[in-house]
Amino acid sequence: MVEGTYGSLSGKAVVVTGGASGIGEELVRRFVEHGAKVGFIDKCEQAGWSLERMLSDSLTPPVFLPLDLTNLSEIEPAVSGLIARLGGADVLVNNAANDERHILSEITPSYWHDRMAVNLDHFVFMIKSVVPAMEAAGCGVILNMGSCSWRLGLGGMTAYVTAKAAIEGLTNGLARELGQKRIRVNCVIPGFVRTPRQVERWLTPKFEEAVFNGQCLPDFIEPRDVANLVTFLASDQARMCTSGSYTVDGGWI
Numbered sequence: 001m002v003e004g005t006y007g008s009l010s011g012k013a014v015v016v017t018g019g020a021s022g023i024g025e026e027l028v029r030r031f032v033e034h035g036a037k038v039g040f041i042d043k044c045e046q047a048g049w050s051l052e053r054m055l056s057d058s059l060t061p062p063v064f065l066p067l068d069l070t071n072l073s074e075i076e077p078a079v080s081g082l083i084a085r086l087g088g089a090d091v092l093v094n095n096a097a098n099d100e101r102h103i104l105s106e107i108t109p110s111y112w113h114d115r116m117a118v119n120l121d122h123f124v125f126m127i128k129s130v131v132p133a134m135e136a137a138g139c140g141v142i143l144n145m146g147s148c149s150w151r152l153g154l155g156g157m158t159a160y161v162t163a164k165a166a167i168e169g170l171t172n173g174l175a176r177e178l179g180q181k182r183i184r185v186n187c188v189i190p191g192f193v194r195t196p197r198q199v200e201r202w203l204t205p206k207f208e209e210a211v212f213n214g215q216c217l218p219d220f221i222e223p224r225d226v227a228n229l230v231t232f233l234a235s236d237q238a239r240m241c242t243s244g245s246y247t248v249d250g251g252w253i
Contacts (some may be wrong), residue, residue: 014036015089022224033058039082048066072122079126100115120167153203184239
């Protein structure tokens with residue numbers, strides 16, 4: 001049974017970045033379950049083609065587009081082709097990111113620019129690529145994935161938290177700019193989500209203790225919890241929600 005079924009998502013054209021694994025994979029699966037026409041982007045080709053094959057028997061099989069989003073000049077032509085295949089772009093979920101740890105003394109100009117390219121820059125150019133299709137349709141939804149990390153002041157990831165803070169500013173600015181075109185722009189702010197990568201890389205007993213000491217709720221956040229919020233905000237039930245930052249963090253912030 002699909003959690004939080006939203007009939008308005010059926011037949012909608014949805015683009016998800018970073019959709020081959022983790023939270024992104026769950027988003028692709030959930031939108032497909034709702035009958036949406038999903039196109040997902042990822043630079044990890046093996047995982048992307050595997051997910052496309054896995055969901056090929058769905059009523060609306062997703063379409064995988066292999067693309068390195070740090071190559072900004074390639075985004076617009078590639079996304080234009082994806083929009084043509086989907087027949088539009090009703091929803092964009094800017095999800096792709098990478099939370100590699102680093103300390104201040106290790107940051108070089110090239111590393112800083114690379115982290116902004118991975119975690120921030122492509123959000124702008126993905127939005128720029130889908131807005132014409134949303135304008136033509138008379139409405140649209142843009143959801144930018146933020147993070148609780150900068151609000152909590154987590155150390156050892158200065159570039160990442162800077163990018164995630166900027167995404168909330170980007171969200172509010174574009175919500176105002178695009179609102180008269182009935183394009184809604186919101187930010188979804190997850191806490192620590194128990195994806196395979198997060199478990200493998202960061203979930204030590206010490207960090208687990210910090211998570212549960214910080215959260216109000218004594219349970220891990222799963223990818224499906226984030227997908228529940230994203231699909232609601234993408235649906236017509238959230239038609240008057242824009243310029244918002246919505247948390248799914250177990251009460252940590």
